[in-house]
Amino acid sequence: MFTAYSLLDRVFNQLAPRLEPLGYPCLRQGQTGRTILTESFRRDIGSILFATSSFWEGVDVQGEALSCLVLTRLPFRVPGEPLVDARIEALKKKGLDPFYHLIVPQAVIRFRQGFGRLIRSRSDRGAILICDRRVMTKTYGQMFLRSLPTQSIHCGQRHEVLKRLGRFFGQDGHHHIIPDL
Numbered sequence: 001m002f003t004a005y006s007l008l009d010r011v012f013n014q015l016a017p018r019l020e021p022l023g024y025p026c027l028r029q030g031q032t033g034r035t036i037l038t039e040s041f042r043r044d045i046g047s048i049l050f051a052t053s054s055f056w057e058g059v060d061v062q063g064e065a066l067s068c069l070v071l072t073r074l075p076f077r078v079p080g081e082p083l084v085d086a087r088i089e090a091l092k093k094k095g096l097d098p099f100y101h102l103i104v105p106q107a108v109i110r111f112r113q114g115f116g117r118l119i120r121s122r123s124d125r126g127a128i129l130i131c132d133r134r135v136m137t138k139t140y141g142q143m144f145l146r147s148l149p150t151q152s153i154h155c156g157q158r159h160e161v162l163k164r165l166g167r168f169f170g171q172d173g174h175h176h177i178i179p180d181l
Contacts, residue, residue, distance in 0.1 A: 001114055002052050003073045005030075011072070012050045024048050029055045041065060053114060061117070067126040067169070069118045074132045074144060075110035076103060104140045112147045127168055129161065 002008040008029065016026035027041055029051035041049045042065045053075050077084060084106075088098040118126045128148075135141040136155055145153055154164055 001055075001069060001071050001075075001117075002050070003075055005052060007072060008050055008052060016050075019048060026050065034059075053110060059117065062121050062124060066118060066124075068129065068165070069114065069126065070129045070131065071111070071114060072131050074107055074130075074134055075114065076107045077110075100140070104143060108143050108147050111144050115148055127165055129165070 002011070012026065012028050016028075019026055023046060025040075025044055025047040027037055027047055027049045029037065029049075031037070032040075034055065037049070038059055038061065041047050042061050045064045047065075079085075084102070087102055091098040091101050115128055118124070118128055130144075135144050154161070156164075
């Protein structure tokens with residue numbers, strides 16, 4: 001899940017040509033209509049969907065089709081939205097820090113909603129991979145982690161995380177970890 005189309009395009013253009021020959025069909029938000037794209041993703045369990053957080057609103061994919069969610073960045077809103085700017089000004093007038101009283105809480109809600117896309121039923125299981133270091137390096141990062149409905153949170157170097165994902169998905173024999181690209 002991406003927070004910007006420019007990053008989505010860049011990553012898709014780099015990874016799709018390398019993943020598709022390995023048997024991982026790559027789908028990209030915007031290449032076709034939302035309904036068709038969602039159905040393609042749902043049908044082909046080995047496919048990889050590259051999309052922004054706006055794509056996930058109202059999308060329901062249960063089961064194996066969605067078993068790993070990669071968040072490239074924490075979902076902070078883009079500054080400049082009139083309603084957000086008005087709320088920021090109101091908080092400043094009250095002497096409150098808009099970042100901690102508005103921006104972070106809104107991002108935490110969107111973050112949790114992204115996680116909610118992964119686990120849609122009691123039988124669903126999956127992993128979420130957060131690629132934004134701020135979740136571990138900034139004090140507000142703990143707010144994001146505490147919002148997750150899980151006790152199993154692991155962090156580490158890329159090879160350690162991929163190894164752990166391999167063990168997690170290797171349990172049922174239906175998933176394959178993509179080689180380090």
